[in-house]
Amino acid sequence: MTFTNTIPLVTSMAILAVVTSIAAPAFAETYEVQMLNKDPENKKNKNIFKPAFLKINPGDTVKFVSANKGHNTQSVKGMIPEGAEKWKSKISKDFEITFDVEGTYGYKCTPHYAMGMVGVIVVGNGNGNLAAAKSKKAPKKAAKAFEALYAQVTE
Numbered sequence: 001m002t003f004t005n006t007i008p009l010v011t012s013m014a015i016l017a018v019v020t021s022i023a024a025p026a027f028a029e030t031y032e033v034q035m036l037n038k039d040p041e042n043k044k045n046k047n048i049f050k051p052a053f054l055k056i057n058p059g060d061t062v063k064f065v066s067a068n069k070g071h072n073t074q075s076v077k078g079m080i081p082e083g084a085e086k087w088k089s090k091i092s093k094d095f096e097i098t099f100d101v102e103g104t105y106g107y108k109c110t111p112h113y114a115m116g117m118v119g120v121i122v123v124g125n126g127n128g129n130l131a132a133a134k135s136k137k138a139p140k141k142a143a144k145a146f147e148a149l150y151a152q153v154t155e
């Protein structure tokens with residue numbers, strides 16, 4: 001008697017598992033980060049990533065949009081989690097990257113690093129490498145910008 005009850009349960013669980021694994025990638029999202037000469041909301045704010053701080057889930061994608069020419073995005077050495085791939089995009093080109101490794105990612109615009117054009121992306125829980133990222137030296141203006149961004153990492 002219990003035999004007949006067990007089969008449908010196992011079958012439905014198996015179906016559920018298959019449906020869940022197929023459906024999972026559909027929930028991955030794509031976020032946009034604009035690379036700008038000026039902040040449209042504050043013209044004094046020049047050479048920026050907008051938004052400069054982003055919190056996403058593992059598997060999500062970030063598209064860096066070359067809204068104004070002359071910018072790129074490059075991971076900062078020592079500011080990404082262990083096992084994560086570094087990146088460097090071409091100047092004035094859109095660039096997409098999918099993040100699978102949890103942690104905190106500090107990145108910069110290569111030509112405007114000294115001017116403080118930086119951003120931070122937190123993938124899942126950012127705490128794993130946060131202390132290491134914070135301790136990494138950067139040019140004065142970039143260091144100040146990173147400090148404000150890293151302060152937003154809450155978990």
Ligand SMILES: [Cu+2]
Nearest residue numbers: 071109112117
């Ligand atoms: Cu730039």
